[in-house]
Amino acid sequence: MSPPETGPTAPEPQLAPGLIQVLGKTFPFPRRHFLSVLDLNPVEVADLLDLADGFVVLNRQTSKKLDLLKGRTLMNLFFENSTRTQSSFELAGKRLGADVVNMSPRASSISKGETLIDTAVTLNAMQPDLLVVRHASSGAASLLSQKVSCSVINAGDGQHEHPTQALLDALSMRRAFGRIAGLRVAICGDVLHSRVARSNVGLLQMMGAEVRLVGPPTLIPAEADRWGSEVFHDLRKGIAGCDVVMMLRLQLERMDGVLAPSQREYFRFFGLDREKLACAAPHVRVMHPGPMNRGVEIDSEVADDLAVSLIQDQVEMGVAARMAVLAALSARLDND
Numbered sequence: 001m002s003p004p005e006t007g008p009t010a011p012e013p014q015l016a017p018g019l020i021q022v023l024g025k026t027f028p029f030p031r032r033h034f035l036s037v038l039d040l041n042p043v044e045v046a047d048l049l050d051l052a053d054g055f056v057v058l059n060r061q062t063s064k065k066l067d068l069l070k071g072r073t074l075m076n077l078f079f080e081n082s083t084r085t086q087s088s089f090e091l092a093g094k095r096l097g098a099d100v101v102n103m104s105p106r107a108s109s110i111s112k113g114e115t116l117i118d119t120a121v122t123l124n125a126m127q128p129d130l131l132v133v134r135h136a137s138s139g140a141a142s143l144l145s146q147k148v149s150c151s152v153i154n155a156g157d158g159q160h161e162h163p164t165q166a167l168l169d170a171l172s173m174r175r176a177f178g179r180i181a182g183l184r185v186a187i188c189g190d191v192l193h194s195r196v197a198r199s200n201v202g203l204l205q206m207m208g209a210e211v212r213l214v215g216p217p218t219l220i221p222a223e224a225d226r227w228g229s230e231v232f233h234d235l236r237k238g239i240a241g242c243d244v245v246m247m248l249r250l251q252l253e254r255m256d257g258v259l260a261p262s263q264r265e266y267f268r269f270f271g272l273d274r275e276k277l278a279c280a281a282p283h284v285r286v287m288h289p290g291p292m293n294r295g296v297e298i299d300s301e302v303a304d305d306l307a308v309s310l311i312q313d314q315v316e317m318g319v320a321a322r323m324a325v326l327a328a329l330s331a332r333l334d335n336d
């Protein structure tokens, strides 16, 4: 008798050895929430980056799914618009096996007068395990974390912080240069309104990079001299010799008065084009958290040049870095 036919079986997802080790030792993440880079220490950041490296390997395979978050529910609660962050948290949750629900309360309860806390407490009653929050007010995620029983992840609170963006940026840099310590990074443009800048300054300095801030005086926060970064008001001088030039979006929606000249004028002085970029180190890599205002803070010729631009890598690393955060928090959930 011939043996029963067996169909082809899907290959098991392969993970980088680093990831198995980190998961195997039960990632020692001591917090329930992920709110600010300032809550982290360099060892935790390095562990999260190692984990994320493993998830990059997984995400490049045909079969990308694990069951680390099987049975768990992740809610994306975005009070502000988002393309990259929301979709990458959704993918990250799904690839780890969670059920994912997306909420954009602008369109529903908030327009009916429900407050941030009412909305969160209502959602909390549906027993999510992880709540990913973006809100226009600084401190919103931290406030919510005191009102709900699940883990809260800050996906951007006003001008304050965007910790997973800083983590994915650090991952992109570490993969491009093999290290973060000793890199000279210029963060350029609308620093005043940027939560990305605040989180990056905190995390990059913690990991040993030298961070410079570059922008017109009206777009550099008054307290920036206490951030431990040198401030420049001339783009060419600010990026001179830099390994990484990180451009920021001009956040017109957060500007009350006239803080920037016309967009044409802004591009002339603070827009990154090839000519200005020549002042940076020869091996410079360019970053931007997106969404980009092409022709305002960055020229398309630079943004789309894959020999210098890490912007697409940042999008890819966003999914892996967020998987690492969810995995770390889930190890903690398992111990609760």
Ligand code: ASP
Binding pocket: 156, 162, 195, 196, 248, 249, 251, 289, 290, 291
């Ligand atoms: N996407 C980033 C943020 O949410 C950067 C930006 O919007 O300019 O802060």
